[in-house]
Every structure is written in structure tokens, then in C-alpha cells.
Amino acid sequence: MQDVIAIVMAAGKGTRMKSKKSKLVHKIYGKEIIKRAVENVKKAGIDDVIVVVGYQKEQIEEVLGNSVQYAIQEEQLGTGHAVKKAAGLLEGKKGKVLILNGDHPIMRPETLKRLVEESNRKNESATILTMVHDAIIPYGKIIHDEEGRIEEIVEHKDCNEEQLKIKEVNLGMYCFDIEELLNSLKLLNNDNAQKEYYLTDVIKIMYDKGLKTGSIVVSDNAEVLGVNDRMDLEVLTKALQIRINTEHMKNGVTIEDVNNTYIYDDVEIGIDTIIHPNTTIKSGVVIGEDCEIGPNAYIREGCKLENKVKIGSFVEVKKAVVGEGAKVPHLSYMGDCEIGAKTNIGCGTITCNYDGFHKSKTVIGEHSFIGSNTNLIAPVTLGKNTFVAAGSTITDDVPNDSLAIARQRQINKEGWNKK
Ligand code: UD1
């Protein structure tokens, strides 16, 4: 979206997390809250992002690096104060600014896009994203006038008894006309329950000036929740889990138990693959069609599984490229490896990929059979059509079409146990 700038507020303390870290660097499915928030904005088509940092700003800067511009808010005097600190970067610009709380990490980019588009279409100076929630939650309440315009947002802590019952609440996502916002920010005061400069007061200022203010109500409340404490963190993780799993099911993947399957972002899974319960699949993994995964499988980063692969129970795979029809059915760790097509990895096989200093690679050719309880001491290469006897510890390469036995021969001492 051209001419749209975004400001993400990320300077607050987040005391309710009871953490040594900034709330915004806590992770959901391996990715920091603030990183998710910024990515959602970028996916909505806005590249120009300003992040307001203050409390533990180094932690946030470490996560975001130079993917954004920063504004510094040394003292946390409220969301209105935070935006004021970014105002310098807006000066002289025209068009719209999207402002977001940094603590709402699972927003759909399409929703943010819609907020800006609707704001433009309706020609409003301020458009607020809201939700209608039956229970009383500690979010700002939206007050409409008879014509449907928004008169003001009253913070939960400033509400009277009547206002507390209002079901439409503020989500901390706004689209403003830049010039009008800059004018209104100058008029903010901190005359309220928390003695803070509330960004939400800008609405009242604009309304009193006769400017157009409105809201867009979200259709899915689960996507817009914020993280204030650890319970929220759990709720949002669940919501994201169900969203991702549902997406895969819609695309033709069978998931036996959506509540006990953990698929991180950006995973590709082919149709007719079946995922059994208690499976975790990390970001970036690619899985083909007709595969069978789990139960109790852990598919870590860097894995690529071709079609018809089976990864069974209590199997961990990491940076493993597994060829078509290959099987790792039970109790194995296969890390930093290539497994050829149609190869069978016996129960209890382990790639010994780490010597305490370096990670090394194991390559196993196609149509091979690795006997149970084999240790593969990497770096090591096994050719095509090889056969490894059960219980072997393989330290040397195995040529194509060979049998490798690497274990002590058995001795039977007859009568020994009678003595
Ligand atoms: C805010 C809204 C409230 C809305 C709610 C939704 C205001 C006054 N209230 O309340 O109407 O329902 O979000 O979640 O805006 N921050 C700063 N600097 C500050 C204070 C906060 O950068 O001085 C940042 C925080 O890091 C956070 C965001 O702004 O990312 C929101 O702050 P928070 O204190 O959580 O606001 P709420 O009280 O939740």
C-alpha cells in the first residue's frame, strides 16, 4: 500500500507478564510477539514501519534489527505519548498512518489492510478496529453518537457503571489521517485514572472538531486479542494453532487431533498426508503428499520429506532430506542427513551428528536397509542398496550394494551359567 506508514508501539513495560524480559520478545510458536506484529504489517503491504521502543529497547532492536525505523520513548507516559515520539518522522507527510499496539501478534494482515482501505473509502480522519465481546474485558469502550460516529473511547479504568457494559471495545489498531493526527496529538493531556497520555483521547479531540471518525468491527475475535499476561500468551498460542491446523485441513491434510498437533508458521504439507497426534512440525519444513507423520513425532527445522514418507512414533528429524517412500518408523534421531528413496531406517537408529564442536552429515543411499539400533557416526556415507546389520556402529563409508556389520561377534560359553 503506497503512502501508508505504520507505527507499532512497543515501549511499554508489560508488568503483568512478571518477566525479566520485555513482554514483546516473548515467543508464540518460536517467534517473538513484536516480530509477528511487524510481519503482519509488512504482509499487509506496508513497508515503512516505525517502532516506538523504550523499556528494554535493546531486546526489541535485537529481534527487529534494521528492518524498521525506531523512535525512542524514554519514559512510558502512555500510548499517546509514544505516538508523539514518532511524530517527528511523520512531519510533512500526507496520507494515512496505521497505528498498532505491539502486543497483538496474531492479527491477520488482511484485517489491517481492510482497516486502511475502509478508512480511505469512508474518508474518515480516524478509523478504529473494534470487536464486540460479550464478557466484560479490560479494553477501552467505544462510544458512538446517534449517527454512528465515534465520539470517544473511554478506557476501562475510567468507565462509569453504564460504560462498563458497552460490548464494543478498542483493539488498539487505528488508521489516522496523518495531518489531523499530528494536530490532535498536541492537545492531549493526562487527566485520567492512569495519569497517562492516552492515544485514544485523540478520537474525542477529532470528534469535537467535527472530523469523521468510525470503526470497523472484526469478524473473528480470536485474531485480535492482545497479550498482557501469561494466560493470554497461552490463549493466543492455541488460537494460532487452530488457525494453522485448520488451514492445512482445508488444503487436504488429515489431522487427527487439532488440539494436539503443533504446526509452526510457513510449513508446507502435501495433500493426503496424515498427521497423527502429538506431532510438532517446525517453521519452514516441507512435507510431500501421502506421508504419514507421528504419533509423537518431532519434525524440526530444515526438513524436507518427499511424497509417501513415513516418520513414526518417537522420531526426531532435523535438517533431514528424506526421499520418496523412505521410512523412519520408530524411536530414532535422524539429524543433518539425507535418506534415499525407499530406504528403511530400523527402530532405534541414531545419527551421531555432533562431536561436541561440529555438526556432521550422514548420507544414506536409496533402497537401503538400516538394521535396528544402529549408530551412524557422522560424517559418513552409505551407498545405494546397502544393508547394515542390527546393532552396528558405522564409522566408515559403506559402498553400494554392500552389507556392513560393525559389532562384536557373539560367543556362547556353554554350561557357564550352571556353575
Ligand atoms: C490500550 C488502549 C485500550 C485498548 C487496548 C487493547 C490506550 C490508552 N488504551 O490499552 O483502549 O483496549 O490497548 O489492547 O491506548 N506502549 C508504549 N508506551 C507507553 C505505553 C504503552 O509504547 O507509554 C505500548 C505497549 O508496549 C503496548 C501498547 O503500547 O504494545 C499498548 O499498551 P498497553 O499498556 O498494553 O495498553 P492497554 O492498557 O492494554
Ligand code: CA
Ligand atoms: Ca495491551
